Structure formats: C-alpha cells, structure tokens
Amino acid sequence: MVDIAHGSTAPAAPPPPTRRRFLGLVAGGVATVAVGVAVAGDVYASGRGVFASGSGPAYAPWQEWDSGAAPVRLVNAGILAANAHNAQAWRFTVGPRRIEVYDDVSRSLGAVDAYRREIHISAGCAVENIALAAGAAGLVPTVTLAPGGDPALLARVDLVPAATTTSELYRAIPLRHTDRGAYQSDREVPADVVGGLDALADQRDVRVLWLLRPTERAAFSTLTVAATEAFIADAQQSRDDNSWYRSTSTEIQAHRDGVTPDAGGLSPMLRTLGKLMPATPASNNSYWLSGTRDRQLPTASGFGIMLVRDATDVAQRLGTGRLYQRMHLWATTKGLAMQPLNQIVERAERERVTGGDASIGRGLAALVGDPAWQPVMPFRIGYPTTAAPASPRRPVADVVVGAA
C-alpha cells in the first residue's frame, strides 16, 4: 500500500491505538450525530412547512380569484376579503342575477366576539369585494344590507348586466393583506391621504375617528396593551382566541383558515421557530402581547376607530365592513399597510358579558368622546417595512351552499 497522499513510498503500518486515534473516532461519532440532527432537521422543517410559506392549495384562491365565469367569479373576490381571525364565517348562495351572503353560524370566535360584531363586519368586507368584482364582470350591483327574513341572511347583491368597469380598488383585491409586521415608525400619514380615506365613506351612520396626534396615539396604545393583557388573563377568551391559531403546514392546508405564523408579523427567524416548536397557548399569548406592545403599536403612523350610530345594528356593522375593505384596498394602492386591532372593543364587550370590571369600556368611551357614536373596529395604519403575506382561504366550493 502506498501513502500517495503524503508522498511516501513506505508501507503503511496499521495505526497504533493512540490517543489521537481515539479522539478521531470521537470526532467521527460526534459528526455522525450532528449530521443526523441536521438532516433530520431538514426533513422535520419541511414537514412543518418552514420552506412552504404562502404556498399550496390553501393559498390558491389568491391566484385564481379572477378566473371562472360570473357570478361565481364574484364570490372568488368575496372570499379574499379582510375578516376577523380569518374565520371566514360566511356562506353564499349564487344565482344568475343575485348573490346572497349568509352568516355561517357554525363558525364562531366564541368569547372573543360574543355579539358576532366582527363576523358581521367581516361579511361586510366580503360584500364590498363582491360589489367591486361585479363591475369588472359587466354587472351593476345593488346591495341590500340585512334584508330581513332569515336572520342569517346578511346581505343581498342583485346584479344587472351593464358595461364592464374595472376599478383601481378591484385590481387591488389580491394585493391587499393584513400587515401585522412593523411599520416605518418615522413616517407620518399625510393629511391628504387621511382625507382620501375619509372621502370613501358613503353612509351617514358609519365614520372613522382618527387618532394621529402623539397624545392620541399614546392613549390608544396604552389602552390596547391593557386590553391585550386583560384578554390573555381571561381564560375563556384566550382559549377561544387560540383555537384559531394554525401553526403547522398540515393544519393550514387542512383548515385553510385561521391566523398563521406567516401572517403573524413575526421576523423570519421567529416565524421559523414558531413552526418548528410546538405552539402552546402561553407562547401564542406571549408573542401576541409582545408583538402588539413592542412592534405594532409603536411603529404605527396612526390609528383609526370605525364608529357607528348603533353597534348592535347588523346593517351598520356590515356597512362598517364595506367601508373598511374599501379603505384597505385604497390604502393598498397608495402603498399603505393596515391592520385591525380589536382588543379594546373585544374586552369592552367581554366586560359587558361578564359584568365585571369595566375599565377598558370606560377607557374606550373616553377615547371616542362622543356618546352619539359607538366604536366597532379600531385599526392601525402606516407604511410597511416588508410585504405582508397572504392568509389561507377556503375554496369557493366550500362556501357556496346553493342557488339564490
């Protein structure tokens, strides 16, 4: 045997059992274990969806939204609407000249949304997308909110053929995503942008209260952190909230709803950890509180609170959803990011349900400052630092339940 590697022609003797040889064996053993861990990590991470952010059938509706024939095509746009906890608590019936939107009462946020306020607002967001998509499909929509009869029937959209009109807001439908990440903290929202958002309101009983001055923002932030802490301390509310968290790729593709690590506004590495580590309610709550307190509130350029004359009125809630969706689409076209921050209203409602301490409710009333208007949906606005990810969606086949 010739030791070519070392240029020697001497016969190689079997290595003696030296300390060096022993250490070499130990190094080989350690390397073998490390390689096993690394490769097992690759396979495990693949299975947990670490490398599959925003892909798969659960995200297909974002690509297929303007395909197919009207009026089902309008529902494709409807299901991409903003909605609370991504619960998608909506059902549709579709006829040649009519789409009806129903409350899917089998899907609930429980103690998070005891009065189904957020579910109704979410349905209003879907109605707005449907109305925008109607124009692009050569149909003029006539929307009737809360038409009566069946209490689950939330809205009726009657459609009449007309010339095709594709609006800027319609084109923004697949680009709009709730942005839970940090915003550019040094950038204010210009007055003309706020004016543009206000100009989108077309109902007398729905409007936006803007909180843009530093003192107003600080008051809103303090109250939101207090509400988030109270929310987490409420076992029932926390449990119902956590039931909508989806952490693994398998869960996301199976349910196609809920809040995912990708859409949670976390940094890429924290997002990976969230997928690799088993999620617990305690860890979810901890990330939520720290994200709200340290990222979402301090970096927002401003806050808004959607107000209505009567917070129990279903039509006004639906109108709130229509306006919010319109505003978010318009904001998307201007490069702005938005995110609902509902903790204050959720806690105020919870205080009414439990009859306990009403401190959050009192704080909210003080923030609004006008008893003639009732708050139904706070949100934040600002300029994004990264592109907001899409959230999973159920297919149209799952939500169209019959003919209108």
Next chain:
Amino acid sequence: MTRRVGWTVLTLVLACGYLWIGVAAPVPALRWPALAGGLLVLVALGLAARSRPTAVAVLVVGALAPVVTGWWSIVVPLTAVMIILCGVVAVRETAPVPVGSA
C-alpha cells in the same frame, strides 16, 4: 470503512438533505439554490481527487448557496456548517490522482 469513506458518506447525506429541501420547497427562491447547492456538493466530492482547492471552493459555494435565501430557517445554516466541516475533511482525506494518470 476508511476515514475518507466515512466523511464522504456524511457529506453525501448532507447533500441529500439539501436536495430534499429543494424538492420539498415550493418557493423558487429556496428550491433552486437548495437543488443547486446539493448538486454542487456532489460535484465537489467528485472533484476532490483532481484538485483539492477547486473541490473545496465548489463545496463552499454549494454549501452557502441555499443560505443566501434560507438563512432564517435555522436548519439550512446548520446544514451548511456541517457540509463545510465534513466536506473539507472528506476532500482532504481523498488521495489526489497522480499527474499523467487517466
């Protein structure tokens, strides 16, 4: 099993890890770097007998290619470190082909 074979097998297994990620990742930004990285590591092992410096260079490029787009995934940087550690030893343990031989 000789030391060379042992380290080469470990590096091959790690390269397969990259190929697995490449096949499993639906996102092109990670899929192609992972597939290319895995193949480059295999090429590096094949080059080891001809030119150690070239083999090490190809190995490092292959190991780091997926890290550029997948640094946040924790497991990709870990795999890259292991590829470089095991792969460099495997290359060094490989006897070079004498000049003039086929």
